[in-house]
Amino acid sequence: MFEVAELKNKVSKAEYETEMSVIREQLLDVQQKLEAAAVPVLIVIAGVDSAGKGDLIGKLNEWLDPRFMRTHAFGYPSDEEQERPPHWRYWMSLPPRGRVAIYAMGWYGQVLSDRLNERIGNGKLEKELSHINKLEKELSEDGALIIKFWLHLSKKQQQKVVAKLDENPETRWRVTAVEKRHLKLYDKFVSICEQVIRHTSTPEAPWIVINGYDAYYRRLTSARHIIQRCGLRMETLPAIVPAAIGESIAHVKSGVSLLSSLDLDKKLEKSDYQEKLAQHQGTISRLSHKARQRKKSALLLFEGWDAAGKGGVIRRITQAMDARNYRVIPIAAPTDEEKSHHYLWRFWRQLPRDGKVTIYDRSWYGRVLVERVEKLASTAEWLRAYSEINDFEEELTEHGIILLKFWMHIDKDEQLSRFKQREDTAYKRYKITADDYRNREKWDEYESAVNEMITRTSTEYAPWHLIEGNDKYYARIRALAELCKAYEKAL
Numbered sequence: 021m022f023e024v025a026e027l028k029n030k031v032s033k034a035e036y037e038t039e040m041s042v043i044r045e046q047l048l049d050v051q052q053k054l055e056a057a058a059v060p061v062l063i064v065i066a067g068v069d070s071a072g073k074g075d076l077i078g079k080l081n082e083w084l085d086p087r088f089m090r091t092h093a094f095g096y097p098s099d100e101e102q103e104r105p106p107h108w109r110y111w112m113s114l115p116p117r118g119r120v121a122i123y124a125m126g127w128y129g130q131v132l133s134d135r136l137n138e139r140i141g142n143g144k145l146e147k148e149l150s151h152i153n154k155l156e157k158e159l160s161e162d163g164a165l166i167i168k169f170w171l172h173l174s175k176k177q178q179q180k181v182v183a184k185l186d187e188n189p190e191t192r193w194r195v196t197a198v199e200k201r202h203l204k205l206y207d208k209f210v211s212i213c214e215q216v217i218r219h220t221s222t223p224e225a226p227w228i229v230i231n232g233y234d235a236y237y238r239r240l241t242s243a244r245h246i247i248q249r250c251g252l253r254m255e256t257l258p259a260i261v262p263a264a265i266g267e268s269i270a271h272v273k274s275g276v277s278l279l280s281s282l283d284l285d286k287k288l289e290k291s292d293y294q295e296k297l298a299q300h301q302g303t304i305s306r307l308s309h310k311a312r313q314r315k316k317s318a319l320l321l322f323e324g325w326d327a328a329g330k331g332g333v334i335r336r337i338t339q340a341m342d343a344r345n346y347r348v349i350p351i352a353a354p355t356d357e358e359k360s361h362h363y364l365w366r367f368w369r370q371l372p373r374d375g376k377v378t379i380y381d382r383s384w385y386g387r388v389l390v391e392r393v394e395k396l397a398s399t400a401e402w403l404r405a406y407s408e409i410n411d412f413e414e415e416l417t418e419h420g421i422i423l424l425k426f427w428m429h430i431d432k433d434e435q436l437s438r439f440k441q442r443e444d445t446a447y448k449r450y451k452i453t454a455d456d457y458r459n460r461e462k463w464d465e466y467e468s469a470v471n472e473m474i475t476r477t478s479t480e481y482a483p484w485h486l487i488e489g490n491d492k493y494y495a496r497i498r499a500l501a502e503l504c505k506a507y508e509k510a511l
Contacts (some may be wrong), residue, residue, distance in 0.1 A: 022210065025229045026174035028340075029237045037234035043243045044083050050250035051120065055088055057257050058117035058360075063246070064126040067171030068209065069199045070181040072116075073233030076171065077122055079239050089120035094129055103315070103374035105419040106130070106148075107155060111368035116360035117163065127152055128216060135203060135212050149219045160224035161404060162362045168225055169242055170217060171232035175206045187254035189384055190508045204264070210428075217408045220420065221444050226308045277471045284490040293493035300338035300500040307507035308341050308377065314511055317421050319385040320503070324428025325454055326456045327438040331501050333428070334379055346377035351386065363387055363405075364476045372421070384409055387474050393465045406476040413482040422510045426499055430489045432463060 054061055061078065065073050068153055077091060092113045101109045115121040123221070125132070131148045134140045140148070156166055170452060173181065182203060185191040190481040202209060221227040232238045299359065321339070322330040334348060349370055372378040384505065387405040391397035397405075416423050430438075439456060442448040459466065478484040485502050489495040 021227065022172055022214065023150075024172075025170075025172040025231050026177070027231060028233050029231055029241075030234045031236040033236065033238055036240055036378065039240060040243070043233070043247065045242070046247050047083050047243060048085060049082055050089065050247055050254070053120040053254055054165070054250060056480065057254065058163075059253060059257070060115045060117050060159075061120045061132075062115065062123065062126075062159065062164055062166045062168070062249070063415050064123045064128070064168040065171070065213075066125045066128050066169070067232060067315050068178060068213070069176055069202050070185070071171035071173045071274045072137075072235060072238050073124060073232075075172055075235060076242055077124055077240060080122055080242075082498065084120060084241070088118070089122065091122045091124070092116065092126075093124040094126075097130070100334070100373065103317075105415045105421075107151065107301070107369060107415060108368060109232060110155070111365055114159070114361055114365060115358070118360075127179070127511050128220075132209075132212060132216060136209055142496055145215070146219070149216060151411070151415060152220055153222060154408075156220075156222065156225040158408050159362060160365070164362075166225040166250060167246060168221075168227045169251050170213075170229045171238060172225050172229055173232055177207060177231075179203060185221065192211040211322070216227040219304075270489075278428055278471065278474050278486065279467060279471055282486055282488050284429070284431055284488050286488045286494050288497055290493065293497060296338065296497045297500070300497065300504055301336065304337065304340040304500065304507070307504065309510060310511055311422070311507060312342075312345055312375040315510065317372040317374050318377045318507075319372060319380070319416060319421050320377070320423070320424045320426070321380040321385075322428060323382060323385050323389070323489075324427045325435055326429045326437050327442070327451075328428035329426050329492050329495050330381055333426070333487075333493060333496050334381060336496050336500060337379065337503065338415040341377065345375070346379060347372070348379045348381060360400060364408065367412075371416070384412070385473060385477075388477075389466065389469050392469050393462055406473075409477055410479055410482075411476075413479065417481040422506050424503060424506055425482060426485050426487055427470065427486050428495060428499075429491045432460065434490045435460070 027324075035486060044182055045308070051061075065076055067073055081089070081091060090113075094109060095111065097106075109166050110127045131140070131145060131152070134148075135142075182195055182199065186195045217227050217229070230238050252460045295434060308318075322334060324330050338348065338406075354366060367380075367384050370378060388402050388409075389398055392402040413423060439452055442452040470485075474484050474486070485499070487495050487498050
């Protein structure tokens with residue numbers, strides 16, 4: 021597939037300088053327009069060694085306004101990065117809306133290196149490429165413009181460039197032992213690269229393959245393409261995703277649902293509760309300490325009706341854990357910084373390091389619950405969120421994170437009773453707001469959304485645990501028992 025890209029293309033210095041004076045102005049113009057339109061731009065520059073990647077990155081930093089851009093290069097993962105899923109460091113580098121990020125090899129560098137050095141096989145490579153495609157699709161559907169350049173050289177061209185650099189004392193430092201080794205592995209590397217490009221050149225993020233031998237040609241061609249792609253992206257504003265077609269399955273009414281099938285009459289006597297609470301908390305204390313030693317992290321998320329008892333369960337869990345080892349994160353409306361990124365960004369950034377525990381009081385499921393019902397997200401946005409969430413959770417569990425998802429369920433009568441108790445108890449009064457009563461008016465809509473959420477996102481690797489919560493004692497023990505089982509299975 022690189023036959024055409026191995027053909028040398030040449031641009032004269034006069035032509036280059038004449039055209040670049042105009043192109044630099046156009047690049048700044050489109051950068052300003054995209055910044056005003058809040059469109060994030062991700063430019064990935066990859067390719068074979070000595071094809072001019074560093075030169076092109078340097079020129080883009082020279083041509084574009086540096087105040088609104090950043091350049092990222094990823095080496096071997098640091099200790100902090102290794103303690104989180106592989107894509108964590110890429111999510112942390114994503115630009116806010118309206119800014120530009122330039123990536124040297126981007127999320128492709130690690131998988132190419134791992135496959136070249138046989139740290140992973142073909143099966144694992146295919147899995148990693150699937151995750152990359154999903155990442156790029158999620159970002160592009162959220163509004164990002166992804167531009168990917170592959171700078172290529174034939175084997176003879178690469179040998180010639182390296183020899184020329186090695187002959188000059190001023191450039192000899194650029195020819196490292198790794199590059200000399202890669203010269204011998206050229207055929208194997210190119211074969212892997214063909215596979216990678218073939219699987220990851222998608223409609224939303226196609227690869228642009230450019231012969232990198234002539235500096236003027238690669239700079240000019242890349243700049244022209246950036247201007248063209250940015251122009252096309254501006255033409256699609258404000259919408260880039262077509263409206264969803266058809267109705268969601270939640271709108272198909274039936275007399276039976278997952279929530280309605282739960283037995284809310286389940287109870288536990290106080291004496292039994294106290295005995296089981298001490299037993300489970302002791303187990304959690306022991307196993308969470310063991311997980312810490314083995315660097316096994318856990319992520320617990322709690323969703324449920326207002327006043328369903330999420331906070332009570334969380335307190336009973338944290339009472340059994342070392343306070344230095346966990347964080348409880350209550351999720352509220354996103355901040356301005358969080359709004360400037362993909363909605364999953366704020367959850368990626370809070371992922372626990374190995375051995376740590378993160379507990380979410382509400383979570384990323386807000387996209388398919390409150391944002392859906394309150395129309396804070398478009399139909400297209402919350403419909404595609406199901407697959408985005410499943411992919412996200414798959415990456416978490418593949419990394420080895422213990423992921424537990426709880427839905428705390430109560431009926432309307434029990435909720436109203438708890439609202440009244442809060443109003444009558446001084447130290448609980450802060451928990452009740454006008455929104456709580458307003459949300460009750462949309463109970464049926466929320467129930468429909470919850471049933472669909474569970475149906476679409478209860479997976480083999482991240483199943484939902486539906487907790488019957490009318491009796492607080494029963495609900496707390498049931499949730500703690502599920503956590504104990506998860507720890508025992510993982511350890």
